[in-house]
Amino acid sequence: MAIKAGVDTIEHCNEATDEVFREMRRRGTIFVPTLAVLRNSPDFDNISKRVKRAHDLGVRLAAGGDTGAFPHGEGALEMELMIRAGVPVPDVLEACIVGGWESCGKKKSGFLFGSIEKGYRADIIALETDPRTDEGALRKVNFVMKDARVWKRDGRPVDFVEEQAETRPTPGSEDESDWVLI
Structure with missing residues (x-):
């Protein structure tokens, strides 16, 4: 219905x-x-x-x-x-x-996504390996690009899911984020 x-x-x-x-x-x-x-x-x-x-x-x-x-x-x-x-x-x-x-x-x-062309958001997640051949590739993040700005965790490739639990800062603390703008 x-x-x-x-x-x-x-x-x-x-x-x-x-x-x-x-x-x-x-x-x-x-x-x-x-x-x-x-x-x-x-x-x-x-x-x-x-x-x-x-x-x-x-x-x-x-x-x-x-x-x-x-x-x-x-x-x-x-x-x-x-x-x-x-x-x-x-x-x-x-x-x-x-x-x-x-x-x-x-x-x-309010935004255009899903294509790499003029006028679209420059939001990209770069993986270390190819998800067509590596089942774990979606968790092997090299960098995140948000609004055409590249971010890495502590200046190194990102393994966000596995590191998240270990490095999650206390909300409001001085070290609330360890993402580095490159």
């Missing part, structure tokens, strides 16, 4: 049928699987298969994780789970880079 009413996105959607997915594709409804949120479900294998099926049927995917449902800095987990579900790596990266922007209203968000 929500799809026929014209919603832009459907989150979770873990019990959708092929008919529902076909309608989503037909109407351009974006599917945000939120696998990281559902990963502890006893039905997770079937949920993962539904995500792969949606992809195979041509449903537009976006990576999202229900903010607050898992620790900040674990955004790679959603992408890793989509890859494990069988969605090809390039399509998962597009779901993260472009799908999220599309699900937030594209230009209505």
Whole structure:
């Protein structure tokens, strides 16, 4: 019913049928699987298969994780789970880079993302290895570019997820951030 009413996105959607997915594709409804949120479900294998099926049927995917449902800095987990579900790596990266922007209203968000060209945000995450050949690549961050400014952690490559717990400063402390603008 929500799809026929014209919603832009459907989150979770873990019990959708092929008919529902076909309608989503037909109407351009974006599917945000939120696998990281559902990963502890006893039905997770079937949920993962539904995500792969949606992809195979041509449903537009976006990576999202229900903010607050898992620790900040674990955004790679959603992408890793989509890859494990069988969605090809390039399509998962597009779901993260472009799908999220599309699900937030594209230009209505006030920004242009998802392409390296004039007028688009210069927001880039550079990885140490290729995610098509290295399952852990999404956690091996070399640098983050935000608004065309390059950031590294302490002037060295970033391994944000693994270092986060070890180096998280006390909020309000003098050393609240150890990210260095290069």
